[in-house]
Amino acid sequence: MTLPNPIGILVAAFAVMMLGWLWFDKLFGRRYKALLGRDPAGAGDPSPLYFAGPSLCMLVTTVAISVLMHWLAVDTLSQTIGLGLLVGVGLLASTAVNMGINPNIPRPLAYGFLSASYFTVASLMISILIFLIGRR
Numbered sequence: 649m650t651l652p653n654p655i656g657i658l659v660a661a662f663a664v665m666m667l668g669w670l671w672f673d674k675l676f677g678r679r680y681k682a683l684l685g686r687d688p689a690g691a692g693d694p695s696p697l698y699f700a701g702p703s704l705c706m707l708v709t710t711v712a713i714s715v716l717m718h719w720l721a722v723d724t725l726s727q728t729i730g731l732g733l734l735v736g737v738g739l740l741a742s743t744a745v746n747m748g749i750n751p752n753i754p755r756p757l758a759y760g761f762l763s764a765s766y767f768t769v770a771s772l773m774i775s776i777l778i779f780l781i782g783r784r
Contacts, residue, residue: 657710657711660773683754710778714778728778
């Protein structure tokens with residue numbers, strides 16, 4: 649596999665950022681707030697860090713996955729899916745659940761698994777988009 653081009657990385661990073669917005673705001677927003685012990689109906693005015701921080705983190709994740717794909721010579725869609733699941737479940741999701749197990753989180757496992765499911769889907773999405781778009 650050749651190194652992914654910057655356009656592929658940017659497309660994958662933007663797509664996964666949009667997935668995060670859909671996941672934590674539109675699809676599971678009320679549930680997410682409730683799991684954090686917040687009023688599910690409360691609107692709130694999130695700070696810019698709420699948007700910039702996760703976006704930057706997912707850009708770093710996208711670059712890391714693309715580098716792994718190159719180093720591991722991932723050349724097929726099945727290898728891509730395997731890598732996406734390995735990174736998603738083995739690294740990102742397990743870390744999300746571990747971070748959710750926190751005395752400051754009212755429902756730690758539910759919070760951890762909601763976040764973990766996002767990171768698993770995100771890793772698969774990044775891997776597949778890099779495979780389809782990001783190769784030169």
